[in-house]
Amino acid sequence: MSATPDPRLEAESVTVRTLAGFDETVRVLGSKSYTNRYLAIASLSGQETVIDNALLSDDTVYLSRAIEAFGHVTCDIDHDTARIRVTPTGRPMRAPGEDIFVGGAGTPLRFLISMAGHAEGTTVITGNARMQERPMGDLLKALPALGVDATAVRGNGSPPIRVVGGSFKGGATSISGAVSSQFTSSLIINALRAETDTEITISDELVSKPYVEMTLAALNEVGVRVDRDGYRRFTVPAGQQARGGQVTVEPDASGMSYFLVAAAILGSRVVIPGIGAGSHQGDVHLVEALERMGCRTEVGDDSITVTGGPLHGIDIDMEAMPDVVPSLAVAAAYAEGTTRITNIASLRVKECDRIAAVTTELRKMGIEVEEHQDAMYITGGTPHGATIDTYDDHRIAMTFAIAGLRTEGVVIKDPGCVAKSFPTFWKTLDTLHPDLESTK
Numbered sequence: 001m002s003a004t005p006d007p008r009l010e011a012e013s014v015t016v017r018t019l020a021g022f023d024e025t026v027r028v029l030g031s032k033s034y035t036n037r038y039l040a041i042a043s044l045s046g047q048e049t050v051i052d053n054a055l056l057s058d059d060t061v062y063l064s065r066a067i068e069a070f071g072h073v074t075c076d077i078d079h080d081t082a083r084i085r086v087t088p089t090g091r092p093m094r095a096p097g098e099d100i101f102v103g104g105a106g107t108p109l110r111f112l113i114s115m116a117g118h119a120e121g122t123t124v125i126t127g128n129a130r131m132q133e134r135p136m137g138d139l140l141k142a143l144p145a146l147g148v149d150a151t152a153v154r155g156n157g158s159p160p161i162r163v164v165g166g167s168f169k170g171g172a173t174s175i176s177g178a179v180s181s182q183f184t185s186s187l188i189i190n191a192l193r194a195e196t197d198t199e200i201t202i203s204d205e206l207v208s209k210p211y212v213e214m215t216l217a218a219l220n221e222v223g224v225r226v227d228r229d230g231y232r233r234f235t236v237p238a239g240q241q242a243r244g245g246q247v248t249v250e251p252d253a254s255g256m257s258y259f260l261v262a263a264a265i266l267g268s269r270v271v272i273p274g275i276g277a278g279s280h281q282g283d284v285h286l287v288e289a290l291e292r293m294g295c296r297t298e299v300g301d302d303s304i305t306v307t308g309g310p311l312h313g314i315d316i317d318m319e320a321m322p323d324v325v326p327s328l329a330v331a332a333a334y335a336e337g338t339t340r341i342t343n344i345a346s347l348r349v350k351e352c353d354r355i356a357a358v359t360t361e362l363r364k365m366g367i368e369v370e371e372h373q374d375a376m377y378i379t380g381g382t383p384h385g386a387t388i389d390t391y392d393d394h395r396i397a398m399t400f401a402i403a404g405l406r407t408e409g410v411v412i413k414d415p416g417c418v419a420k421s422f423p424t425f426w427k428t429l430d431t432l433h434p435d436l437e438s439t440k
């Protein structure tokens with residue numbers, strides 16, 4: 001994929017061209033979640049670390065720049081090789097003089113709140129308008145027991161967040177896991193640099209559990225042990241040294257979902273190399289949902305294949321794979337019967353209220369959707385073209401672009417918002433159109 005800028009990232013809208021079908025191998029970029037984790041771990045380890053196949057997107061670049069602002073490391077980004085090199089500078093971690101701004105990057109902001117607890121001085125971390133509405137309260141409540149004073153500047157539990165640092169000592173705390181797993185991941189990762197053992201008790205039910213598994217897997221890969229009692233308690237023993245060196249990021253399972261759904265709704269075949277049965281990314285399990293809807297699927301050690309066919313509705317609890325709910329919703333719009341997607345309340349506090357957004361935009365295309373506080377019931381039909389509002393949400397843009405491969409007249413507004421997690425999305429979509437081959 002060429003590194004030349006894609007004019008669609010600056011365009012007001014994109015009209016998606018329909019496609020009769022395809023049989024392609026599609027390479028997706030590295031995982032956003034793993035790239036964020038390796039960056040955070042490298043920032044804390046004090047060891048030079050090379051992250052290969054890193055996702056280079058708005059979110060991960062924001063995190064790289066934010067980490068550098070503490071002064072203790074540099075993050076050199078090589079766009080040609082998709083590599084980030086994190087190098088210690090020998091200087092201590094200090095609060096930057098200016099506010100840290102991370103746009104709409106939720107995971108980075110949540111990781112940075114705890115990380116600022118290690119930096120001498122007071123750090124203020126903020127983001128764009130939507131980010132200033134997203135919840136941080138559970139994390140703010142859990143940090144004082146570990147020695148860190150973190151408060152919402154406006155007293156509303158959302159950014160800007162002010163952190164008085166140099167104080168992340170460790171100890172025992174308890175945290176709610178009901179709103180976001182990112183709070184728990186943030187504490188576990190940052191416990192790496194604590195003076196004493198850190199014990200984190202989850203006071204209720206943890207959502208999005210696979211993301212905590214990814215946190216543990218990333219730490220394990222660099223030699224850090226986390227003891228656990230299921231999803232009730234995690235203990236990070238003090239005095240561990242994360243290894244530096246080289247790590248490789250696997251492809252992004254959420255980014256993969258768009259191409260799986262494209263195959264599903266077009267009766268086509270797609271192969272995604274570099275990811276398979278051993279992945280801890282929960283979104284890989286979208287494959288099983290598509291199989292239940294009527295696709296043929298193959299999950300190998302190092303590739304995933306989906307072949308579409310006539311689709312039918314299913315009932316599915318998607319609490320463990322929130323980011324691919326919009327993707328499955330689009331498959332449901334082309335399926336016979338009703339798909340009931342349940343246990344997805346966390347979608348209301350993502351880049352936009354994704355339950356409301358998917359409901360509104362599918363209805364625009366003539367699809368019947370029953371909206372619930374924590375669920376969506378979608379009855380498949382024959383969607384018609386529409387101009388899709390994307391709410392500055394990359395997943396809404398990418399999901400509805402896939403509908404446009406099957407349905408004439410789908411226009412995606414603000415196509416540049418895909419840069420949050422998948423800046424080459426439109427170019428990757430081009431590769432499915434055989435007549436565009438010469439411009440690849």
Ligand SMILES: O=C(O)C1=C[C@@H](OP(=O)(O)O)[C@@H](O)[C@H](O)C1
Nearest residue numbers: 033107180181182208211323346
């Ligand atoms: O830890 C992570 O990398 C993520 C956790 C999930 O958030 P929640 O735990 O808030 O559901 C997911 O939606 C997000 O895109 C990435």
Ligand SMILES: C=C(OP(=O)(O)O)C(=O)O
Nearest residue numbers: 104105106107323350351
């Ligand atoms: C919810 C998402 O990201 P974050 O919470 O990191 O902003 C996402 O990428 O779908």
